[in-house]
Every structure is written in structure tokens, then in C-alpha cells.
Amino acid sequence: MHFYFSDFIISPYLISFISAFVITFTVSWILLRRKEIPRSFIIYNFVLNFVFALLCGKIHTMLLYGLLMDFLAAGFSSIGAAFGYVLGTIVFILIYPKGEIPMFRITVLVLPLMYSIAKFGCFTVGCCHGIPYDGPFCVMYENQIIHTGNVFPIQLLESIVFLMIFLICLGVYFSKSSDYVFPLLVILCTTAKFIAEFFREDHPESFFSVNQILCVLALCIGLGLFAFRRIKMKK
Numbered sequence: 001m002h003f004y005f006s007d008f009i010i011s012p013y014l015i016s017f018i019s020a021f022v023i024t025f026t027v028s029w030i031l032l033r034r035k036e037i038p039r040s041f042i043i044y045n046f047v048l049n050f051v052f053a054l055l056c057g058k059i060h061t062m063l064l065y066g067l068l069m070d071f072l073a074a075g076f077s078s079i080g081a082a083f084g085y086v087l088g089t090i091v092f093i094l095i096y097p098k099g100e101i102p103m104f105r106i107t108v109l110v111l112p113l114m115y116s117i118a119k120f121g122c123f124t125v126g127c128c129h130g131i132p133y134d135g136p137f138c139v140m141y142e143n144q145i146i147h148t149g150n151v152f153p154i155q156l157l158e159s160i161v162f163l164m165i166f167l168i169c170l171g172v173y174f175s176k177s178s179d180y181v182f183p184l185l186v187i188l189c190t191t192a193k194f195i196a197e198f199f200r201e202d203h204p205e206s207f208f209s210v211n212q213i214l215c216v217l218a219l220c221i222g223l224g225l226f227a228f229r230r231i232k233m234k235k
Helices: 012-034 039-065 078-095 097-125 154-173 178-199 210-234
Strands: 003-005 008-010
Touching: 012 039, 012 097, 039 078, 039 097, 078 097, 078 210, 097 154, 097 178, 154 178, 178 210
Parallel strands: none
Antiparallel strands: 003 008
């Protein structure tokens, strides 16, 4: 699928990719300004996040499919991008420790929103498509890169699920239980991603995929950091 404007051809994947960062930045801006974080710091943090997300998204793909592949031609991994986005905020927090809690909490909060929008782009082009499936809402891809039979619309389902996760965590963020946004989001996102991997056509039959292993590690690390922080706060 492409959109044609005179002599210009625009992929909906590119539109979704750009929209994911623009909408995420807008939401982050509103939430961080409510915490009186300086405007310049929000911009610096987002630029750092954007750069780290691009680099880590590409590097993760190269680690999965071969380090010798061309960096620019390598695909873009959503898990690598999410890791890079958070890593960018951690680096920024080391520079600006005063905004540690709101910066980190809001950065993590908006990740499922970014993922939801970007995954819709994946749905339009057919990358990381689902297992063969002839039931309701099945889709078929026929383009220069991919030719499939009827497959499960896993990318669209992920887009909907992660949007719901964002809305749930946003509600928790504005409640009296805002301290639990991070562990709740880690649990929901890693669980959803872990289950979704079973519905991809390239999922290994005999073992967990690399992404599933990373989800388990992220869950353990996230909950471990949360427990460490709670213990430290009590002391």
C-alpha cells in the first residue's frame, strides 16, 4: 500500500513511523510540562531518545539477522527502538537528575502509544506478519517484497492491544497509584509482546523467539529495579 501525490510516493509505514514520534512527543510534552519540567530539557531529552531509538532499533535487527548487513538497509526493530528510547532518558537523567522521576515515568508511559502507532504501519506493509489463518479479519499481502496467503492480522491486534495498555496506564498515572505505573506497564507490555510472538509466521516451532527471551529479561529487570527502588525508599 502506498499513497501517491503527483510524482511523490509515500509509504503508510513512513507516515506511521513519523506519526509515532510526533504524537508521542506531544503527549510527553503535555505531561512533562504539568510537572514543570523546562521546555528546553523536554526537547533535549526527546532528541536524545529519538537518536537512541533509531540506533538501537537498527542494531537489534543487525544482531538478529547478521552484523555484516548494511546499517541503512537493515530493518527497524520495535523492541530495539523501545530499549533505545528508554536508554536515552536514562542517559539524560544522569545529566539532569532533578527531573528523574517524572522524566523516566512519562518516558515509559508513552512507549505503548508509540508502539501502537508504529505497529499499524507494519500492518499496512506486511512486515512481521502473522501465521496462516483463514478466519475472520484475515489479510493477504501481495507486493514487491512479500507474497502471502491469508494470514492472521497480528500487527493490527498488537496496535489495538498496546493502545489499550497505554490508556490503562495513563489512568493509573493520574490516580493515587501513580507509583505503580512502571511495574504495571512492564508486566502488561512484556506479557502482550510475549504472547503476540506465537502468532508470527517466523516464530520458531520448538523454542521461544529471541524477542520472547528479551521480554522475559525485560520483565525480570523491570520488576527488579522497581523492588530495589521500593526498598531504597523505605530505608
